[in-house]
Amino acid sequence: MSTVRELALKAKSASRQLAVLDTEAKNEALKAMAQQLLADAETILRANEIDLNNGQAAGLSPALLDRLALTPARIGDMVEGIRQVASLKDPVGEVIESWVRPNGLEIAKVRVPMGVIGMVYEARPNVTVDTCALCLKAGSAVLLRGSASALNSNRALVSSIKKGLSGTAVPVDAVQFVDTGDRGAVDEMLRLNGLLDLVIPRGGAGLIRRVVETATVPVIETGVGNCHVYVDKDADPQMALDIILNAKCQRYGVCNAAETLLVHRSIAPSWLPGAVRELTAAGVEVRGCPETVKLIPGVTPATESDYATEFLAPILAVRIVEDLAQALEHIQTYGTGHSETIVTADEATAAEFLQRVDAAAVYHNASTRFTDGFQYGFGAEIGISTQKLHARGPMGLKEITSYKYVVKGTGQIRS
Amino acid sequence: MSTVRELALKAKSASRQLAVLDTEAKNEALKAMAQQLLADAETILRANEIDLNNGQAAGLSPALLDRLALTPARIGDMVEGIRQVASLKDPVGEVIESWVRPNGLEIAKVRVPMGVIGMVYEARPNVTVDTCALCLKAGSAVLLRGSASALNSNRALVSSIKKGLSGTAVPVDAVQFVDTGDRGAVDEMLRLNGLLDLVIPRGGAGLIRRVVETATVPVIETGVGNCHVYVDKDADPQMALDIILNAKCQRYGVCNAAETLLVHRSIAPSWLPGAVRELTAAGVEVRGCPETVKLIPGVTPATESDYATEFLAPILAVRIVEDLAQALEHIQTYGTGHSETIVTADEATAAEFLQRVDAAAVYHNASTRFTDGFQYGFGAEIGISTQKLHARGPMGLKEITSYKYVVKGTGQIRS
Numbered sequence: 049m050s051t052v053r054e055l056a057l058k059a060k061s062a063s064r065q066l067a068v069l070d071t072e073a074k075n076e077a078l079k080a081m082a083q084q085l086l087a088d089a090e091t092i093l094r095a096n097e098i099d100l101n102n103g104q105a106a107g108l109s110p111a112l113l114d115r116l117a118l119t120p121a122r123i124g125d126m127v128e129g130i131r132q133v134a135s136l137k138d139p140v141g142e143v144i145e146s147w148v149r150p151n152g153l154e155i156a157k158v159r160v161p162m163g164v165i166g167m168v169y170e171a172r173p174n175v176t177v178d179t180c181a182l183c184l185k186a187g188s189a190v191l192l193r194g195s196a197s198a199l200n201s202n203r204a205l206v207s208s209i210k211k212g213l214s215g216t217a218v219p220v221d222a223v224q225f226v227d228t229g230d231r232g233a234v235d236e237m238l239r240l241n242g243l244l245d246l247v248i249p250r251g252g253a254g255l256i257r258r259v260v261e262t263a264t265v266p267v268i269e270t271g272v273g274n275c276h277v278y279v280d281k282d283a284d285p286q287m288a289l290d291i292i293l294n295a296k297c298q299r300y301g302v303c304n305a306a307e308t309l310l311v312h313r314s315i316a317p318s319w320l321p322g323a324v325r326e327l328t329a330a331g332v333e334v335r336g337c338p339e340t341v342k343l344i345p346g347v348t349p350a351t352e353s354d355y356a357t358e359f360l361a362p363i364l365a366v367r368i369v370e371d372l373a374q375a376l377e378h379i380q381t382y383g384t385g386h387s388e389t390i391v392t393a394d395e396a397t398a399a400e401f402l403q404r405v406d407a408a409a410v411y412h413n414a415s416t417r418f419t420d421g422f423q424y425g426f427g428a429e430i431g432i433s434t435q436k437l438h439a440r441g442p443m444g445l446k447e448i449t450s451y452k453y454v455v456k457g458t459g460q461i462r463s
Numbered sequence: 464m465s466t467v468r469e470l471a472l473k474a475k476s477a478s479r480q481l482a483v484l485d486t487e488a489k490n491e492a493l494k495a496m497a498q499q500l501l502a503d504a505e506t507i508l509r510a511n512e513i514d515l516n517n518g519q520a521a522g523l524s525p526a527l528l529d530r531l532a533l534t535p536a537r538i539g540d541m542v543e544g545i546r547q548v549a550s551l552k553d554p555v556g557e558v559i560e561s562w563v564r565p566n567g568l569e570i571a572k573v574r575v576p577m578g579v580i581g582m583v584y585e586a587r588p589n590v591t592v593d594t595c596a597l598c599l600k601a602g603s604a605v606l607l608r609g610s611a612s613a614l615n616s617n618r619a620l621v622s623s624i625k626k627g628l629s630g631t632a633v634p635v636d637a638v639q640f641v642d643t644g645d646r647g648a649v650d651e652m653l654r655l656n657g658l659l660d661l662v663i664p665r666g667g668a669g670l671i672r673r674v675v676e677t678a679t680v681p682v683i684e685t686g687v688g689n690c691h692v693y694v695d696k697d698a699d700p701q702m703a704l705d706i707i708l709n710a711k712c713q714r715y716g717v718c719n720a721a722e723t724l725l726v727h728r729s730i731a732p733s734w735l736p737g738a739v740r741e742l743t744a745a746g747v748e749v750r751g752c753p754e755t756v757k758l759i760p761g762v763t764p765a766t767e768s769d770y771a772t773e774f775l776a777p778i779l780a781v782r783i784v785e786d787l788a789q790a791l792e793h794i795q796t797y798g799t800g801h802s803e804t805i806v807t808a809d810e811a812t813a814a815e816f817l818q819r820v821d822a823a824a825v826y827h828n829a830s831t832r833f834t835d836g837f838q839y840g841f842g843a844e845i846g847i848s849t850q851k852l853h854a855r856g857p858m859g860l861k862e863i864t865s866y867k868y869v870v871k872g873t874g875q876i877r878s
Contacts, residue, residue, distance in 0.1 A: 064795070068818055149840060153829060162851055163821070241675065245851045260656065264676050266852040287874040294876035380479070402869050403483055406578070414568060414872030423877065424868070425564060436577055436660045436865035437681040438853040450851035453839070454817050457829025459702040461709035462838065 052236045055224040056191055056243040059164045062221035063189035067161045069217055071138040074185055077216035078134040081184075082127045084212030085177065088204070089123050095204035096173065103197055111301065115171045116198055126177040129428075133181040136427045139446045140187045154456040159449050161187030163245035166237055168193045168259055170251030173201040180209050180223055182430045186448045189222040191244065193237060195251075196229025203227060238263040246448070250431050253358070268438055270431035273303035273386035274358045275416045278375045278401065280392035281312040285319050287413060288391040292323060292364075294415040295389070297330045301360045303432060304387045304409075304419040308355055308365040310375045316343060316368045327364060337367040355382045372397055376404050383407060385434050387416040408434055408441035467651045470639040471606055471658040474579045477636035478604035482576045484632055486553040489600055492631035493549040497542045499627030500592065503619070504538050510619035511588065518612055526716065530586045531613055541592040544843075548596040551842045554861045555602045569871040574864050576602030578660035581652055583608045583674055585666030588616040595624050595638055597845045601863045604637040606659065608652060610666075611644025618642060653678040661863070665846050668773070683853055685846035688718035688801035689773045690831045693790045693816065695807035696727040700734050702828060703806040707738060709830040710804065712745045716775045718847060719802050719834040723770055723780040725790045731758060731783045742779060752782040770797045787812055791819050798822060800849050802831040823849060823856035 066074075085092070096118040103113050139159050146156040165188045169175045176194060183190040194202040206225040213220045226233050238247060238259060246266050249259035253272050260267055277295050279288040295306035311320050321344050324334050334340075335350035347366070354365040355378070369375045379388055389411035390401040398412040409419040419442060421429025426444030433439045439447035481489075500507070511533040518528050554574050561571040580603045584590045591609060598605040609617040621640040628635045641648050653662060653674060661681050664674035668687045675682055692710050694703040710721035726735050736759050739749050749755075750765035762781070769780040770793070784790045794803055804826035805816040813827040824834040834857060836844025841859030848854045854862035 064819075064821070067821070147840065149838070153833060155839060160821075261679050266682075266850055268852070284874070290874060290876050298877055398871075404479075406479070406482070406575075407867065409868040409870060411870045412872060414870055414875040415877050417877040418568060418870065418875070419868075423564070424570060425562065435681055437683075440865055441868050450855055452822065453824040453834075453856050455824060455826045455829055455833065456813075457827060459699070459705060460829040460833070461705050462713055462830050462832040 052226055052233050053240060053243070055226065056164060056237070056240045058221040059189040059191050059224045060243050062219040063161065063163050065219050066184070066189055066222050067140075067163075067187050069187070073217035074138065074187070075134040077213055077218035078130050078181055078185060080216050081180070081209050081212035082130040084208050085123060085127050085130070085205070088208035088211070089120060092123060092201065092204045092208060093118055093120070095200040098200040099198055106197070108197065112171060112197075116173070116201070118173060118201060122174065126174050129174075129178055130181045133185050133428055136185065136445060138185065139449050144451055151460050152458060153460050156454045157451050158454050159446070160452050162448055162450050164189045164191060164243060165448060166191045166193070166240075166244045166247035166265070168234055168237070168247060168249045168251070168255065170195045170255055171198060173198050173205055175250060176202045176205045177209070178428075179430060182428055182445060183448065184218055184222060186445045188245075188448065189224070191224045191226065191237065193226040193234055199227070199229055235262050238265060241265050245450070248431055268431070268433050268443070269435045270433055271303045272358055272384045272434060273305070273432075274308070274356065274382055274384045275304060275306050275387045276308050276310055276379050276383060276389070277306045277416065278310040278379070278388070278390045279312060279315060279319065280372065280390055280394065280397055281314040282394040282397065283312075283315060283319070283391040284393055285315075288319065289323055289326060291389065291391055291413070291415050293326060293330060295417055296327065296332055296364050297362070298415075298417055300362055302417075303358070304416050305360070306364070306416050307357065307359050308367065308378075308382065310378055311366065311368050312375070313339075313368050313370055316340075320344065320366070320368070324366070332362045332364050335363065335365050339368040340366045343368075358384070372400060376401070379405055386432070387411065387419040389414060389416050408432065467641055467648050468655060468658070470641065471579060471652070471655045473636040474604040474606050474639045475658050477634040478576065478578050480634050481599070481604055481637050482555075482578075482602050484602070488632035489553065489602070490549040492628055492633035493545050493596055493600060495631050496595070496624050496627035497545040499623050500538060500542050500545070500620070503623040503626070504535060507538060507616065507619045507623060508533055508535070510615040513615040514613055521612075523612065527586060527612075531588070531616070533588060533616060537589065541589050544589075544593055545596045548600050548843055551600065551860060553600065554864050559866055566875050567873060568875050571869045572866050573869050574861070575867050577863055577865050579604045579606060579658060580863060581606045581608070581655075581659045581662040581680070583649055583652070583662060583664045583666070583670065585610045585670055586613060588613050588620055590665060591617045591620045592624070593843075594845060597843055597860060598863065599633055599637060601860045603660075603863065604639070606639045606641065606652065608641040608649055614642070614644055650677050653680060656680050660865070663846055683846070683848050683858070684850045685848055686718045687773055687799045687849060688720070688847075689723070689771065689797055689799045690719060690721050690802045691723050691725055691794050691798060691804070692721045692831065693725040693794070693803070693805045694727060694730060694734065695787065695805055695809065695812055696729040697809040697812065698727075698730060698734070698806040699808055700730075703734065704738055704741060706804065706806055706828070706830050708741060708745060710832055711742065711747055711779050712777070713830075713832055715777055717832075718773070719831050720775070721779070721831050722772065722774050723782065723793075723797065725793055726781065726783050727790070728754075728783050728785055731755075735759065735781070735783070739781070747777045747779050750778065750780050754783040755781045758783075773799070787815060791816070794820055794822075801847070802826065802834040804829060804831050823847065
């Protein structure tokens with residue numbers, strides 16, 4: 049029997065104990081976990097330093113090294129995150145719907161834990177802690193597979209988490225960690241049908257594609273966001289400016305940042321030059337369609353592939369479109385179904401945009417940056433789904449549960 | 464470009480028109496479809512005869528030939544089925560939840576069509592018609608792949624359906640049919656990421672396994688049911704007898720039929736011999752554990768593999784268990800997470816069973832045969848999910864939709 053399968057078997061077995069725990073018991077365990085992480089902060093930081101040194105030696109970019117780095121403050125944030133999850137409503141046991149059939153059968157649709165959730169993720173070690181907190185609270189065991197570059201940090205975090213859980217009602221085996229940088233282990237994990245009820249990949253487009261192509265267990269795709277801001281002819285110019293600046297510049301490396309600006313032809317001459325000036329002043333490189341380049345000398349011409357790119361960087365593609373229909377067509381062609389917004393004062397135009405755009409989150413007069421579990425009020429987020437199955441958009445506790453039908457009878461048989 | 468991809472592209476394009484149609488328009492199209500099927504009944508029956516003759520020549524079993532066969536009455540049932548779907552509530556556009564954030568953002572979680580649904584199914588041609596009706600009503604286009612043995616029947620049905628749709632608001636291209644018995648076409652279909660939003664396999668365990676192993680698009684597994692009836696020590700003897708006879712014998716070839724009977728040791732001597740007598744009288748072959756064989760001379764000994772088998776036939780495995788814990792362990796080991804029932808007058812025992820059994824549907828004092836979209840009051844059924852992602856148990860219209868977040872602002876940006 050292989051190691052990854054063994055870990056999953058332990059998780060499966062633990063998930064059965066975990067599934068029937070009450071909220072109090074799970075919250076106690078989360079608090080113990082938080083306490084232990086604080087106590088182990090120094091050990092964790094030392095382990096992180098090994099990863100950082102290895103990363104530097106391997107030539108990781110400063111951005112990646114920053115994502116990898118832990119500090120006492122970041123550990124404090126993780127601990128605070130766990131305590132927040134403890135304070136959230138337990139989704140398990142909720143009666144989603146219930147009804148009585150004419151034959152007297154009482155049917156209840158009851159929220160239940162998923163079972164064992166696999167997480168395959170890159171870089172940031174805080175995902176290790178967030179995932180454990182969210183999955184345990186939602187009653188599921190977890191099998192973690194972080195990136196090789198964070199192996200020492202993740203190992204130290206998991207070891208502390210397990211120490212925290214020991215002595216609580218949550219079985220220590222509910223948290224399992226694939227302690228190897230070997231890629232074969234991921235492939236094996238992705239094919240543990242019957243043991244893993246769900247795998248969530250979190251990371252870049254390459255990781256997500258590899259998981260989708262390899263997995264035979266159910267997967268929820270997350271994250272890739274080629275998001276658009278469409279400035280309609282009836283847009284309030286100042287609002288449009290505020291929104292594109294926020295959607296593009298508030299943070300570059302996130303999936304809900306805007307990557308392409310679409311502008312209605314009739315507002316372009318009056319609005320676009322000023323907007324490009326402000327974007328450029330903010331440090332953004334603008335790449336424009338031929339019409340944009342003609343309108344604003346000095347703008348770099350955009351290529352077809354610019355429209356298809358999730359830059360995650362201070363680069364913005366700009367295209368002037370004839371009308372709403374062309375904007376919709378552009379989004380349909382290049383969008384990844386993540387977050388799309390229209391800026392307009394015309395309610396009918398907005399309604400058509402909101403209805404026709406096929407994305408997890410569609411906005412009217414607001415920044416795409418709001419697609420986020422915390423911003424939506426979920427209190428937590430395990431990822432943002434860009435697929436249509438199971439969960440779409442920000443995923444909180446509820447989105448990592450399943451349900452079952454509980455049916456009570458008095459001897460009913462089927463005729 | 465390959466043929467299957469071309470079909471899917473057409474379906475995808477049609478799905479965008481279909482997604483924004485109102486209920487009235489979809490119902491009109493369903494009624495036109497029903498009308499046309501009636502008008503084409505003779506052509507359809509002739510096509511079915513070719514399949515039946517081919518099937519006979521190929522040595523298909525009488526049971527399979529019966530599943531394949533169409534009659535005027537069966538066509539009438541399909542037509543009636545379409546009309547019933549037309550009368551069901553349209554799930555699309557339902558506001559599942561809505562709330563306002565402290566910053567004034569209005570967030571609505573709105574039910575939307577899935578997009579394009581692929582169906583890979585075996586034998587029964589009525590699945591062709593049911594699937595079209597359900598998917599179109601739920602606003603999704605459909606790509607159909609029936610079995611080679613029903614190729615002529617399905618081709619005639621699809622041709623009639625498309626004729627019925629022409630002249631209605633539902634685009635004819637919303638129904639696509641993979642018109643080949645070639646298996647490579649299925650594999651291609653299962654990897655159309657970005658074009659197929661969901662694939663549902665309906666058929667035997669082999670088909671479902673192949674789909675799960677091959678697909679890179681999201682899949683909902685359906686159907687395999689190794690279901691148990693557990694007769695507790697506190698069971699009402701007559702109720703227990705009625706339920707096992709119904710769960711085993713009311714129909715053999717269905718996924719919600721019982722395949723194994725578990726009996727508490729303390730009720731076995733008084734109850735089991737009579738139950739086995741009745742089951743045998745009903746034509747069921749009983750295969751028992753050593754204790755059962757000792758108790759009831761003449762019973763065939765059960766093998767380990769009998770417990771793991773979905774017989775779909777008049778065969779029943781019987782095992783005497785020590786207590787509830789052993790019953791739960793047996794179900795955990797051999798069950799497929801479909802439907803499980805306990806017969807007991809003890810509420811505490813029932814509650815523990817209902818909570819601990821991890822299955823799509825868990826019953827107390829009722830037959831497993833009720834796991835069915837019609838029996839649950841959904842008015843329709845596209846399959847029964849045995850996975851935990853997206854939908855579990857009977858799937859009606861709602862279960863083949865997705866949702867999106869529609870967010871309305873007044874210029875909100877993220878700080």
